[in-house]
Amino acid sequence: MARLFGTDGVRGLANRDLTVDLALNLARCGADVLGRSARAEGRRPTAVLGRDPRVSGEFLGSAVAAGLASAGVDVMDAGVLPTPATAFLVGDLGADFGVMISASHNPAEDNGIKFFARGGLKLDDAIEDEIAAALDGPKLAPTGSDVGRIRRFADAEDRYLVHLLGTLPNRLDGIRMVLDCANGAASAVSPQVFTDAGADVTVIGAEPDGYNINAGVGSTHIERLQNLVRARGADVGIAHDGDADRCLAVDENGRVIDGDQIMAILALALQGRGELAQDTLVCTVMSNLGLKLAMRKAGIQIAETKVGDRYVLEEINAHGYSLGGEQSGHVIMRRFATTGDGLLTGLQLLAALRASGVPLSVLADRAMTRLPQTLINVRVVDKHRLEGNQPIADAVHEAQAALGDTGRVLLRPSGTEPLIRVMVEAADTGTSQTWATRLAGVVETALA
Numbered sequence: 001m002a003r004l005f006g007t008d009g010v011r012g013l014a015n016r017d018l019t020v021d022l023a024l025n026l027a028r029c030g031a032d033v034l035g036r037s038a039r040a041e042g043r044r045p046t047a048v049l050g051r052d053p054r055v056s057g058e059f060l061g062s063a064v065a066a067g068l069a070s071a072g073v074d075v076m077d078a079g080v081l082p083t084p085a086t087a088f089l090v091g092d093l094g095a096d097f098g099v100m101i102s103a104s105h106n107p108a109e110d111n112g113i114k115f116f117a118r119g120g121l122k123l124d125d126a127i128e129d130e131i132a133a134a135l136d137g138p139k140l141a142p143t144g145s146d147v148g149r150i151r152r153f154a155d156a157e158d159r160y161l162v163h164l165l166g167t168l169p170n171r172l173d174g175i176r177m178v179l180d181c182a183n184g185a186a187s188a189v190s191p192q193v194f195t196d197a198g199a200d201v202t203v204i205g206a207e208p209d210g211y212n213i214n215a216g217v218g219s220t221h222i223e224r225l226q227n228l229v230r231a232r233g234a235d236v237g238i239a240h241d242g243d244a245d246r247c248l249a250v251d252e253n254g255r256v257i258d259g260d261q262i263m264a265i266l267a268l269a270l271q272g273r274g275e276l277a278q279d280t281l282v283c284t285v286m287s288n289l290g291l292k293l294a295m296r297k298a299g300i301q302i303a304e305t306k307v308g309d310r311y312v313l314e315e316i317n318a319h320g321y322s323l324g325g326e327q328s329g330h331v332i333m334r335r336f337a338t339t340g341d342g343l344l345t346g347l348q349l350l351a352a353l354r355a356s357g358v359p360l361s362v363l364a365d366r367a368m369t370r371l372p373q374t375l376i377n378v379r380v381v382d383k384h385r386l387e388g389n390q391p392i393a394d395a396v397h398e399a400q401a402a403l404g405d406t407g408r409v410l411l412r413p414s415g416t417e418p419l420i421r422v423m424v425e426a427a428d429t430g431t432s433q434t435w436a437t438r439l440a441g442v443v444e445t446a447l448a
Contacts (some may be wrong), residue, residue, distance in 0.1 A: 003128075003129065004128075004132040004135075005125075005128040005129070005131075005132060007308055007310065008112070008114060008310075009100075009114030009115070010022075010112060010113045010114075011103050012110065012112070013110055014056035014060065014110060014111040015056060015059075018056075018110075018112065018113070020060065020063045023060045023063040023067065023101075023113060024066060024067040025135055025139070026064070026113055026131065027063070027064040027065075027066070027067025027068045027099065028067040028070065028071045028140060029131045029132075029134035029139070030068070030097065030099065030115050031047070031072065031073045032071060032134055032139070032140050033127065033131050033134060034047075034097035034115065034117060034118075034127075034131075035047075035071070035072070035073055035096055037118070039072075044072060044146075045072070045073045045074070045096040045097070046074045046075075046076065046094075046095045046096055047073050047074070047075055047076065047095055047097050047098060047099060048076045048086055048089045048093060048095045048097075048098040048099070048116075048153065048156075049061065049064060049065055049075050049076065049078060049086075049099050050078045050080075050081040050082075050083070050085065050086035050089075050098070050099075050101070050156075050185075051079070051080060051081075051100065051101035051185075052080065052082075052083075052101070052102040052184055052185035052242050052243050053080050053183070053185060053208035053209075053213060054102070054103070054108050054111055054211075054213055055108070055211060056109075056111045057101045057102070057111060058210075060101050060111055060113070061077075061101050064099055064101060065150050068099070068148060069147060069148035069149065069150050070140075070141065070148070071139065071140040071141075071142070071148070072142040072146050072147060072148050073096075073148040074148045074150075075150045075151065076089075076151060077150055077151065077152055077153055078153040078157075079152070080185055080187075080188070080208075081157060081185060081189070082184075082186045082189065082243055082244035082245065082341075083100045083102055083104070083185065083244065083245045083339065084244065084245050084339050084340065084341035084342070084343070084344065085157070085160040085185075085189070085244075086098050086099075086100045087120035087121075087338050087339045088120055088159075088160055088163060088338070088341075089120075089153070089159060090116050090118070090119065090120040091118075091119045091120040091338065092159055092163070095118070096118055097115060097116060097117055097118060098115070098116035098120065099113065099114070099115055099116070100113075100114045100115075100116070100243070101113055102185065102243040104241055105214055105218065105219065105246075107213075107214060107215070108210070108214070115128075116338075116339075119338065120338040120339070121313075121338050122313060122338075122339060157188065160189060161192060161193050161196070164344060164347060165193060165197060167335075167336045167344060167347065168197060168347060168348075168351050169273065169351055169355070170351050170354055170355055171198040172194070172197045172198040172347075172350050172354050173198035173199075173354075174198075174200075175199045175235050175236065175353065176199070176202075176232070176233070176234045176235050176236075177194065177199050177200065177202070177234055177237065177238060177350065178201075178202045178204065178225055178228050178229050178232060178250075179191060179194060179201050179202070179203050179204070179206075179237070179238050179346075180204050180205045180217055180218055180219075180224070180237065180238070180239040180240065181203065181204075181205045181217075181240055181244070182205050182213060182217050182218025182219065182220075182244075183205050183206065183207060183209070183212045183213050183214070183215065183242075184205075184213050184214065184240060184241065184242035184244060186240050186244035186342065187206040187207070187208050188206075189343070190206075190240060190342075190346075191203045191206060194347070194350075197347060197350075199350065202228070202232060202234065204217065204224065204225065204228065205217035205218060205224075213242045218240060218241050218242065219239040219241045219247070219248045219328075219342075220241060222239050222248060222250065225237040225250050226250050226254040226255075229250050229251075229254055230253070233252075234252065235252055235360065236249060236250065236251065236252065236349075236353060237249060237250030238250075238349075238350075240343070241342065244343060245339060245341060245342055246259070246329035246331075246342050246345075247259075247329050247342035247343075247345040248262075248329045249346070249349060249360065251360040251361040252361060255361065257364050258327055258329065259325050259326050259327045259328055259329040259330065260283070260287050260288045260290070260291040260327045260368070260370065261291075261364045261367060261370065262325075262349055263281060263283065263287075263323065263324075263325050263331060264291055264294055264295065264364075264367035265349060265363055265364065265367045266323060266331070266333070266348055266349065266352065267281045267300055267323055269348075269355070270323060271299075271300060275322065276300065276322060277323075277334075278301070278320065278321060279299060279300050279301060280300065280302070280303055281300055281301070281302055281323055281324060282305060282312050282315045282321050282323065282324025282325075282332075283302060283303075283305070283324060283325065283326070283327075284304065284306065284307045284308070284311070284312060284326050284327070285304055285306065285307060286410070286423065287304075287327055288327065288368075288371055288373055288425065289371050289407070289408045289425045290368050290369045290370045290371040290425075291368050291370075293369075294367060303319070303321065303324075305324075307412075309325065309326055309339070309340050312325060312326065312330070312332060313334075313338070313339065316334050322334050322335055325345075326340075329345070331344075333348065371407070371425045371426065371427065371432075372425065372426055372427075372431075372432045373423065373424070374423070374424050374435075374436035374437075375421060375423045376421075376422045376423075376437065376439075376440040377419045377420075377421055378420045378421075378422060378443045378447075379418060379419055380447040380448075381418070381447065381448070382447065383418055383419065383420055383447075384413065385447050386411065386413055386420055386443075386447065389446050391442060391446045392439075395438070396409050396411060396439065399424065399435045399439060402435070403425075403426055403431070403435065406427045407425050407426040407427065407431070407435075408423075409424055410422075410424075411423075411439070411443070420443050420447065422436055422439050422440045422443060423436070424439065
């Protein structure tokens with residue numbers, strides 16, 4: 001039986017997969033599981049509730065708030081706010097848990113529900129499964145003075161903004177930037193924080209109407225930002241996704257600066273200030289080999305995890321590291337955040353840019369050389385047959401031997417689809433494409 005919770009909460013088509021009934025009951029079950037410690041201490045649990053501006057978030061948010069309050073939880077309703085802001089506010093307020101209603105970079109018709117534990121931490125799989133299992137059991141139903149209250153969290157955005165500004169090592173005066181908010185959760189707070197930090201900000205994608213989130217804007221549709229940076233002669237462009245937990249950048253020439261390059265810049269900046277814990281950067285197996293080679297040259301160790309920012313965070317927390325992330329732009333700066341934060345990442349990137357005194361194109365090229373990377377998705381009948389398949393293993397060994405230290409091969413099954421992802425990096429594009437195509441053919445034949 002498939003898990004109810006996916007890699008980032010419960011998601012689906014709003015009002016079809018993710019219904020009011022499911023939202024209400026998930027909230028009641030979350031209140032039961034995540035509010036136990038508070039009840040054991042003889043006090044009423046408190047939860048922070050945030051959402052992105054999707055129209056379905058209005059009725060789903062009402063259902064979640066009702067479910068929490070009916071289970072005896074006091075709800076601090078923060079309204080429209082980025083996912084990382086909700087996580088931050090759970091810790092800042094000392095709340096027992098938090099709930100974020102968002103489907104991140106998905107289209108407007110989708111939505112999702114994500115829980116944060118005390119301190120603003122993502123839930124372990126076991127806790128998510130306990131919440132899901134509680135859907136079939138009895139629900140908390142206090143009465144009288146034991147029911148929860150729902151209150152507007154009036155200063156939520158201000159608290160988050162002050163926190164972000166307090167993380168900056170230097171101001172951003174003199175930087176001309178274009179900011180793309182994806183018509184999402186950061187449409188109000190992100191332009192404000194970059195302006196308050198001193199940047200000259202041109203804003204796009206900051207007019208959410210409930211239906212246009214991620215529609216032709218944001219980190220998944222970065223072309224408009226590239227064009228506008230070049231047209232305005234800006235120094236940099238910053239793009240968020242719908243819930244603003246990720247950040248991609250564009251240099252002054254319109255070239256995309258991805259999560260790997262951002263991590264390289266931040267790692268070197270933190271190392272220079274003596275703030276990179278254990279001189280280690282955490283990244284996933286999908287990060288570009290160029291990042292790993294550049295960090296090795298700089299004396300920075302790499303800790304590698306499975307794909308998924310939750311695994312990056314687990315590695316950071318387990319060993320006390322301070323920086324990690326994914327190529328997609330989920331960057332975690334553990335000193336300041338418990339999850340990926342696109343606003344924090346953008347601010348820190350621009351602070352490094354301002355301190356360097358060179359254009360972003362130069363800063364990015366100094367930080368790392370991105371090796372050509374080819375990714376081919378091969379549709380198969382049974383992706384689980386990849387492990388132990390000798391013809392595929394032999395082909396991978398041959399490719400890796402031919403590429404040597406200047407290339408890398410990675411084959412992995414998709415977490416959500418019947419696909420094998422074939423990724424090859426090499427010193428030049430032709431070589432990476434040749435080997436990726438050859439390996440994809442082997443996979444297709446062997447797993448037909």
